[in-house]
Amino acid sequence: MGKRTEDLIIIENKHLSPEFFILELSGKDNLADFRPGQFVQVRVEGSPETFLRRPISIYDVDFVKNTFKLFFQIAGKGTSVLSKLKAGDSLNLIYPLGTSFTVPEKNEKVLLVGGGVGIAPLLFLGKCMNEKGNIPDILLGFRNSERIVEVDQFREAGKVFLTTEDGSVGEKGFVTNHSLLLQTKYDKIFCCGPESMMKSVASYCRKNSIFCEVSxxxxxxxxxxxxxxxxxxxxxxxxxxxxxxxxxxxxxxxx
Amino acid sequence: MVNLGFSIGDLYFKNPVLTASGTFGNGTEFDDFFDVSRLGGILLKGTTLENREGNPYPRMAETPSGMLNSVGLQNKGIDYFESEIYPKVKNYDTNVIVNINGSYIDDYVSLAERINSLENIPAAELNISCPNVKMGGMAFGTNPVSAREVIREVRKVYRKKLIVKLSPNVTSIIEFARIAEDEGADSVSLINTLLGMAIDVSKMKPSLATITGGLSGPAVKPVALRMVWQVANAVKIPVIGMGGIMTATDALEFMLAGASAVQVGTASFIDPQASVKILEGIENFMIQKGITDIGEIVGFINRKSV
Structure with missing residues (x-):
């Protein structure tokens, strides 16, 4: 079907915390070509300061209902404007864009590592793995307990482990210090989050010769x-x- | 039916909407979005003799109603262009134009010779206005002596239509347009980006790795429009206007000021169909106004008392 530009209707704008929200959109056409790791370019109307589109990962796709979700962190003017949109409002998107994760096969031992808003593309990846019969371990890092969101959704896709920088929930410290990485030998690790986090995961994977894809x-x-x-x-x-x-x-x- | 066509010398363009080099890739990136052959012409990403990696990341900063870039002519060079890109674009039913660049006059000349031999490339845009390269680029286009020399040498070897892309980063753009005309250019296009800068206050450092970059988007439009109007009144060769054109209304402003055609640039980043929507908008305007020939619009404000 290829890349396309569409005006889509917002079904729900769900605020998870002061900084995170999810927009659920009604697909106009078939979403069968969406792949985990891909993103959309969102047009932000209404301000000279938001001239360019905002690239946002595809968080979740419901192929039956023909809807999909975008997971946002309020990071600046653009995402702030988007956070105020309501059900029924229209959003102009270009999609689907970019490369996707290589979905692992059933018998591979896989870890998904996400930090902050970087958890976004991993849920869709986890669900695509589930369809192949693979249940991944999922390690999610947040700054503190108040910033933890969407863990229940990830629990549906795999076995979830948490870290917080202050230790308020899960293990304390960065994801690469998690005991899971000492206990388990993974075949593949998929990672999305702050660059410092991805680089430390990358260094762990290099040292241990583990297949690794980052977003x-x-x-x-x-x-x-x-x-x-x-x-x-x-x-x-x-x-x-x-x-x-x-x-x-x-x-x-x-x- | 309205007549949208115009010509540069004996090269006919079916309509006045072209795309600006560096904002339209090689055209093929837009195949998913619309039929590129509907446009009057497409200007491909700036090409050099050799492979270039461009400048370090970050190379882009959003600014109010615009953006800065410091891409620095990243491209795979003329050999790759001939073998991989040309076969894919040569059959577009529109004028496919290559934007040529170099660090030295000899580079421009060698490249112009190569492009001249490509049958389905009827014109070249000589880029003497890129603000993001250490050598060549804007250095040629902001010095009247070197501008004249590079245009003259390229003109000697390039036998098809030569469009010279002018820099706005000069005191008098008219001077450079006249030099291009004197040296036998068939057309001038303007403006390239305005040299600008942004600072990330939270990080207390420049937003671009190169510190400065080229400003484009609606922020530059009034400046671009003024320059197009000045140049259109100073030279006889066709003027191609660009700079922040987002809508048909913007494009019509440039044409009323004297541009025979326009290039749509940064707008394509935000709406990949911007160029073709602008084309449709110009056509609708003409129908509504009862204008049958696009030529009636070109330079209209310069002919009437306004």
């Missing part, structure tokens, strides 16, 4: 490979994180 969150203008702004420094030169990513195999990155 980058580079600044971008277009989202479909023409502005060349969102480049990642890779072994194949500068590649656009919108069409050659956002999901990259660790072997491609110079981390």
């Amino acid at each position: 980058l969150e580079n600044l971008m203008a277009c989202g479909f490979g023409v502005c060349l702004c969102c480049v990642a420094d890779t072994v194949r030169g500068n590649l656009c994180s919108c069409i050659d990513g956002p999901v990259f195999n660790l072997n491609d990155l110079k981390w």
Whole structure:
């Protein structure tokens, strides 16, 4: 079907915490070509300060109801405007964009690692794995207990472990210090979160020769490979994180 | 039916809506969104003789009603263009134009010779106005002596339609437009981006790795429009206007000021169909106003007392 631009209707704007919210959208056409790790470009109307679209990961897709969800963190003017939208409002999107995670096979031991808003693309990945009969371990890192959201949704897709930086819930410290990584030998690790977190996961995977894919969150203008702004420094030169990513195999990155 | 066509010399364009180089990839990226062949022409991403990786990330900063970029002519070079890109774009039913760049005059000349031999590329846009490269680019386009020299040398070898893309980062853009015309350019296009800068206050450092970059988007439109109007009144060759065009109304402003055609740039990042919507909007305007030929609009404000 290819990339397309659509005005979609918001079914629900669910505020999870002061900083996180989820927009559920009604798909106009068939969403069968959506893949985990892909993103949409969201138009933000109404302010000269929000000139460009906002790239947002696809959080969850309901192929039966033909709806999908986007998971947001209020990070600036654009996401702040979006956080105030209501059910029935229209949102202009370009989708589906970017590369996707390589969905593991049934017998592979897999860990999904997410931090903060970076948990977004991992739920859809987990659900796609479930369809292949694979139940992943899912390690989610948050700053503190007040920032923990959507854990129940992730529990439906896998076995969830938590860390918080202050130790208020789960193990204390960063995800790479979690005891899980000492106890279990994984075949594959998929990661999305702050760059410092992804780099430490990457370093763990390199050291232990574990297959690893990460999802980058580079600044971008277009989202479909023409502005060349969102480049990642890779072994194949500068590649656009919108069409050659956002999901990259660790072997491609110079981390 | 309205006549939307215009010509640069004997090269016919079926309508005046083109895309700006660096905002339209190689055209193929837009195939999912609309039939690229509907446009009057497409200007492909800036090409150099050699492979270039461009500038380090971050290379983009959003600014009010616009954006800064410091991509720095990332492209895979002319060999790759000839073998991989040209075969995919040569059959578009529109004028496919290559934007050529170099660090030295010899680079421009060699590249122009290569492009000249590509049958289905009827024109080249000589980029002497890129603000994001250390050598060449804007350095040529902001110095009248070197601007004249590079245009002259390229003109000697390039036999098809030569469009010179002008920099706004000069005291008098008219001077450079006249140099282009004197040296045999068939058209001038303007404006390239305005040199700008942004600082991330929370990090207390420049937003771009290169510190400065090129500003585009609606923020530059009034400046671009003024420059197009000045140039259109100073030269006889067709002027192609650009700078912050988001809508048909914006495009019509440039044409009323004297542009024979427009290039749609940054707008394509926000709406990949922006160019074709602008084309439709121009056509609708003409129908509503009872204007049958696009030429009636071009430079209209310069002919009447307003």
